[in-house]
Amino acid sequence: MVAKAKRIRPTKEQAQELNHRLDAVVDAGHISNLYCDCEICQALAKQAELMGYRTNSTIKQPSDKWDRRKQEKEKRHQVDLVKVANLAGQGLTSAEIGGKMHRSKSYINKVARDFDIKIFTKKER
Known part of the structure; x- marks a missing residue:
């Protein structure tokens, strides 16, 4: 069994340097990109590896699986949007x-709120 190396607490200067690098990444707007290979993000990865926060700073390539799932979700939302609009036009409540x-019901309300669809709260007789 391989023993895990104990992480040494960083000095104040190292912590400040890491915070500066984090601020640079946020200023560049790369916070939502896991697979960024720009100089700013690479410098942050190297600094984190030196401090022991990260064990492997190699850049991984994104898989197509997540893009495919995102596209499938968007298609499903578009189909649901049309159905919700048609049923709301008939005067049904979100529960119906x-x-x-x-x-x-919460998903229906979310779709209606995102696309400004008016759904009746009570069924009028």
Whole structure:
């Protein structure tokens, strides 16, 4: 069994340097990109590895799986949007729409809120 190396607490200067590098990454706007290979992000990765926060700073390539899942989700939302709009036009409540579409009431309300669809709260007789 391989013993894990104990991380040494960074000095105040090292912590400040890491914070400066983090600020530079945030200023560059690269906070949501896991696979960035720019100089700023690489400097942050190297600094984190030197301080023991990260064991492997190699850049991984993104897989197509996440792009595919994102596209499938967007398609599903577009189809649901049309269905919600049609059922809301018939005067159904969000609970009734959710029952017909086999989706939760909170999901129906979220779609309606995102696309400004008016859903009746009470069914008028």
